[in-house]
Amino acid sequence: MRVQEKMKKPVLEAKYLNVENTDRYRPIIRLFYLKYEKLKYWLYQEEVFEELKEDPYFEEYTMEQCQQDLAALTSWGNLVTIQDTRKVTTIEEFKNKKFRYQLSETAVEIERMVIRLENLFIEGSSLEPTLLERIRLNLGKIEEMAEKEEEKLYSWWNDLNNDFIRLNQNYQDYMRELNSVKAEEMMRTREILLFKDRLMEYLRSFVKSLQIHMTAIEQExxxxxxxxxxxxxxRVTAYEVSIPRIDVEVEEQMIYEKISGRWKSLVEWFVGKEGQESEAGKVFDTTHQSAACLCSRLCQRVAQACRIASFRFAERRS
Structure with a gap:
């Protein structure tokens, strides 16, 4: 791994998450992000102020504080500004510099990450056998796609990569939840008995799908x-390089390394590396073992529940 110069620099755009007045900065950034999602990119200071004042928390918030907060976020690179000269009618108004503010590209990505973190335990995760099938079908189109026009090739490449990323993330998240403290606590409750059959069938279905598609993908x-x-x-590298970007330096070699690295990761995930077991094989074993272990624990839980019920029934009769 090469440690590039930009990796050594602090990310000032993330500063608003953990400084004094974070309780003001974060709502401002979230406001800009929500507007960004609705394709409203530019906001005036007055608009920001009015939106914040709608919340009781900002009851004592002043226009001066709003101006200071926007200036701080601008200095850290979260907001970009442009002077609005369209409404200027006098020299005095021009000197006062009425600005419009927009969320920077980096700030958009940071806020997306923050929202993802906020919903980490709300969204949940799942095992999707259809992802395996789509990966298998897309891999079967390699020779065909090599001759397709750039747009179709790039779309196919993104679909293949997105499915592979989702397969990895969803599996890891689901297994984390299955082995979490919360799941362990649920094992001690009656609720687990109500959906144990569905859970076991769900795991078996994924294991079966993995077994079928894993072999086919390995052959492909x-x-x-x-x-x-x-x-x-x-060709995918050339297409990415050709995409117009503003104020972004694009190094063709770096993009090629990223793209070829993704392909290499996909191959190693399903086929393995230098005689080592593939990650897909490990996933199969882990899921199979988890299902077996879960089945054993559920059986113990059912047996325990039956013993308790029998004991209570005997007590009532006596």
Whole structure:
């Protein structure tokens, strides 16, 4: 791994998350983000102030504080400004510099991450066998896609990568939940008995799907046309380089390394590396073992519940 110069620098745009007046900065950034989602990119200071004042928490908030907060967020790179000269009618108004504010690209990504963190335990996760099927079908199109026009090739590449990323993330999140303290506590309650059959069937279905598609995907990758893969990686790289970007330096070699690295990760996930067991094989074993372990624990829970019920019944009779 090469430690680039920009990796050594602090991310000032994240400063608003953990400083004095964070309780004011975060609502402002969230307001801009919500407006951004609705395609309203620019806001005046007065609009920000009015929106915040609608919440009782900002009852004593002043226009001066709002101006200071916007200035701080601008200095950290969260907001970009442009002077609005359209409404200027006098020299005095021009000197007062009426600005419009917009969320910076970096701030958009940071706020997306924050929202994701806020909903980490609300959204939940799932095991999706359909992702495996889509990956298998897309891998079967490699030679065909190598000759397609750039837009279709790029769309196919993104679909393949997004499915692979979701497969990894969803599996990890679901297994984390299944082995969490909350799940352990639920094992001691009656609720687990109500949906144990659905849970076991859910895990078995994923294991079965993984077993079927894993073999097919491994065969697809083993017989893949390496020349077609190389052309795809080069063409996808060229397409990404050709995308117009504002104030962003694009290094073709870095993009190629990213794209080829993703392909390599996908291959190693399903096929393995240098004789080592593939990650897909480990996922299969882990899920299978988890299902077996869960089944054993559920049986113990059912047996315990039966013993308690029998004991209470005997007590009532005596």
């Amino acid at each position: 990758l083993g017989n893949v046309n390496k020349g077609a893969v190389r052309r795809i990686l080069e």
